[in-house]
Amino acid sequence: MIEVSDLHKSFGPIRAVAGLNFEAVDGRITGLIGPNGAGKTTTFRMIDGMLTPEKGRILVDGHDIVTDRLAAQRRLGILPDVRGLYPRLTGREHIRYYGSLRGMAGPGLEARIDELVARLGMAELADRRTKGFSRGQQLKVALGRALLHQPRNLILDEPTNGLDMISSRAVRDLLREMRDAGHCILLSSHIMAEVSVLCDQIIIINNGRTIIEGTPDELRAHTGAEEMEDVFVSAIGPVASDGGESVAT
Amino acid sequence: MSAWGGEGYWLLHCWVVFRKELLDHSRDRRSLILALIFPLFGPVLLGVVMIFSYSSVRGQATQSMSIAMTGGEYAPGLVAFLESKGATVTELEGDPEQAVLRGAVPVALVVPPESAGREQFEVQLLTDLTRVGTTSAAVATRRLVNEYSRETAHRMLDRAALDYGVLDPVVVNQIDVGQSPNIALLFYKMIPPIVLFIIFMGSVYLAIDMTVGERERGTLEPLLSVPVARWQILLGKTFAAFAFSALGLVVNTLAFRLILEYVVGRSPGLAAAPDNLTMLLIFLIAIPMMALAVTVQISIAAFTRSMKEAQIYLGLLPLLPAFPGIAVTMAPLDPDGWFGALPIVGQMSAFANLVAGVPINPGHVLMSALATLLLAALCFNWSSRLYQREKLFFVS
Numbered sequence: 001m002i003e004v005s006d007l008h009k010s011f012g013p014i015r016a017v018a019g020l021n022f023e024a025v026d027g028r029i030t031g032l033i034g035p036n037g038a039g040k041t042t043t044f045r046m047i048d049g050m051l052t053p054e055k056g057r058i059l060v061d062g063h064d065i066v067t068d069r070l071a072a073q074r075r076l077g078i079l080p081d082v083r084g085l086y087p088r089l090t091g092r093e094h095i096r097y098y099g100s101l102r103g104m105a106g107p108g109l110e111a112r113i114d115e116l117v118a119r120l121g122m123a124e125l126a127d128r129r130t131k132g133f134s135r136g137q138q139l140k141v142a143l144g145r146a147l148l149h150q151p152r153n154l155i156l157d158e159p160t161n162g163l164d165m166i167s168s169r170a171v172r173d174l175l176r177e178m179r180d181a182g183h184c185i186l187l188s189s190h191i192m193a194e195v196s197v198l199c200d201q202i203i204i205i206n207n208g209r210t211i212i213e214g215t216p217d218e219l220r221a222h223t224g225a226e227e228m229e230d231v232f233v234s235a236i237g238p239v240a241s242d243g244g245e246s247v248a249t
Numbered sequence: 250m251s252a253w254g255g256e257g258y259w260l261l262h263c264w265v266v267f268r269k270e271l272l273d274h275s276r277d278r279r280s281l282i283l284a285l286i287f288p289l290f291g292p293v294l295l296g297v298v299m300i301f302s303y304s305s306v307r308g309q310a311t312q313s314m315s316i317a318m319t320g321g322e323y324a325p326g327l328v329a330f331l332e333s334k335g336a337t338v339t340e341l342e343g344d345p346e347q348a349v350l351r352g353a354v355p356v357a358l359v360v361p362p363e364s365a366g367r368e369q370f371e372v373q374l375l376t377d378l379t380r381v382g383t384t385s386a387a388v389a390t391r392r393l394v395n396e397y398s399r400e401t402a403h404r405m406l407d408r409a410a411l412d413y414g415v416l417d418p419v420v421v422n423q424i425d426v427g428q429s430p431n432i433a434l435l436f437y438k439m440i441p442p443i444v445l446f447i448i449f450m451g452s453v454y455l456a457i458d459m460t461v462g463e464r465e466r467g468t469l470e471p472l473l474s475v476p477v478a479r480w481q482i483l484l485g486k487t488f489a490a491f492a493f494s495a496l497g498l499v500v501n502t503l504a505f506r507l508i509l510e511y512v513v514g515r516s517p518g519l520a521a522a523p524d525n526l527t528m529l530l531i532f533l534i535a536i537p538m539m540a541l542a543v544t545v546q547i548s549i550a551a552f553t554r555s556m557k558e559a560q561i562y563l564g565l566l567p568l569l570p571a572f573p574g575i576a577v578t579m580a581p582l583d584p585d586g587w588f589g590a591l592p593i594v595g596q597m598s599a600f601a602n603l604v605a606g607v608p609i610n611p612g613h614v615l616m617s618a619l620a621t622l623l624l625a626a627l628c629f630n631w632s633s634r635l636y637q638r639e640k641l642f643f644v645s
Binding site (some may be wrong): 050080084098 | 258261262265276277449471477642
């Protein structure tokens with residue numbers, strides 16, 4: 001479970017996150033969506049311990065990311081927006097490296113890597129160096145890295161961006177399985193159709209603040225829009241990216 | 250906290266990062282060139298220059314000396330003396346000054362017409378000392394003319410029934426208490442600066458690639474999101490950079506050993522090349538220097554905003570220790586002086602003594618090693634602090 005309360009973060013004069021509150025609970029897929037510059041990536045970077053909040057608190061399964069960073073990170077799996085692969089390592093070596101750093105070793109680690117390679121459709125890629133990989137291929141390796149240790153809490157920035165239809169479906173199925181197994185999944189996506197079918201809870205943010213949150217059905221009912229894209233536009237407003245006033249709170 | 254077990258697992262984490270960096274960079278052409286090929290350049294260059302210099306010196310020593318002369322007909326006694334000493338005297342056509350300036354002859358001896366029929370006269374020795382290789386010809390010609398002058402003086406003194414001693418009231422006998430002069434020793438003095446350069450260049454690419462390069466690739470964020478203390482990750486990277494630096498120095502010292510042994514073997518008379526023990530001691534004494542080089546490089550690379558910026562700073566870095574280092578090599582310090590315990594200076598002083606066959610001061614070597622390791626630890630501590638900064642994640 002990830003609890004975010006009264007979160008603030010600025011970069012010079014820019015207020016990236018300004019009093020954000022939400023909870024991503026276990027056994028649910030929570031979508032954090034918003035326009036470009038809304039504060040999603042900054043929020044994710046504070047949750048995974050890369051940035052320190054100026055104010056507010058983040059708890060991962062009850063562990064404060066600032067005061068108890070390593071314990072919180074043990075319970076997290078991260079898919080950052082920049083996938084970040086070493087071009088001279090193979091996909092399998094990437095996943096093995098992260099597994100070793102997390103204390104995994106031996107046949108157990110190798111079996112888990114094989115399982116992920118099969119689930120993510122990486123059989124052709126796993127033993128190739130990642131230099132020259134397409135965005136989708138890079139994403140598969142980065143996903144394998146994030147899922148390897150079966151984290152209780154998973155943070156995914158655009159988890160299907162660049163994937164083909166078959167792979168996207170495989171990832172969605174995998175995420176649903178993890179949700180059903182009681183994992184907490186927090187994701188961001190600009191693909192509204194995906195958000196609609198995948199997320200149990202949706203939090204729309206803009207200018208670093210929560211605009212509206214609820215289940216997809218609650219948001220549809222609140223905004224009167226049927227399609228999730230219309231729900232989003234209705235919530236954010238036409239001048240949202242310029243800091244326009246929201247239509248719902 | 251246990252190194253392998255317990256909560257920290259710090260040694261295991263270091264090992265995992267170290268192993269990954271070695272695997273990664275063993276597949277990188279630039280890292281391999283810097284570690285395996287680059288360290289060969291200095292020894293090969295030094296060996297080639299030694300062979301050419303030896304051939305040149307040996308050639309000068311064995312070939313008969315040729316003296317270009319103008320106005321030899323005015324001093325037949327001088328010409329006969331020079332020829333009696335084995336020199337070949339040739340009459341120089343045209344302007345002797347131009348001939349020397351053009352390099353047609355190394356030196357020219359000019360006897361003015363008024364010297365004709367006189368025992369006491371003045372000659373001009375025209376030289377161009379900006380030309381490499383003319384010094385020995387100038388010295389040899391002057392020596393022969395001086396010999397002739399002295400012989401003439403003795404003849405004149407005989408006629409005046411005077412003792413030779415009035416000509417030389419004070420006689421200087423120079424006794425060199427140093428090693429017998431040998432051209433090889435001059436070249437061996439070049440080993441320490443080259444070793445220093447290799448120490449500071451061997452790991453430079455790794456230091457950049459593993460820090461600011463990792464940030465530019467976007468691999469730093471996922472790496473630092475694993476539940477491992479950042480100093481442990483940094484320590485693993487530091488050891489990996491150290492390993493490449495050490496590999497470069499092994500190649501370098503081994504190449505010096507083999508190439509110089511070969512050169513000395515084919516060039517009789519050259520001073521013996523530094524032996525296995527000397528090169529081993531140089532490598533061992535260099536270990537703290539490598540630790541310092543790596544930690545300084547990683548600190549600077551972690552501080553910079555881009556790989557380009559890091560390359561500029563780290564490209565200049567070898568010059569900083571090079572100045573005191575080269576100064577020590579060229580002007581050996583008092584072995585009992587306090588500066589023998591300084592980082593870099595102390596080690597370079599030890600290197601200079603080792604290649605010259607002079608005993609080193611073990612106390613100073615130990616002190617400078619400890620001082621250097623302390624400085625390296627401070628640099629590592631600073632770079633660990635840099636790894637806590639948020640700015641680390643922002644690419645310029």
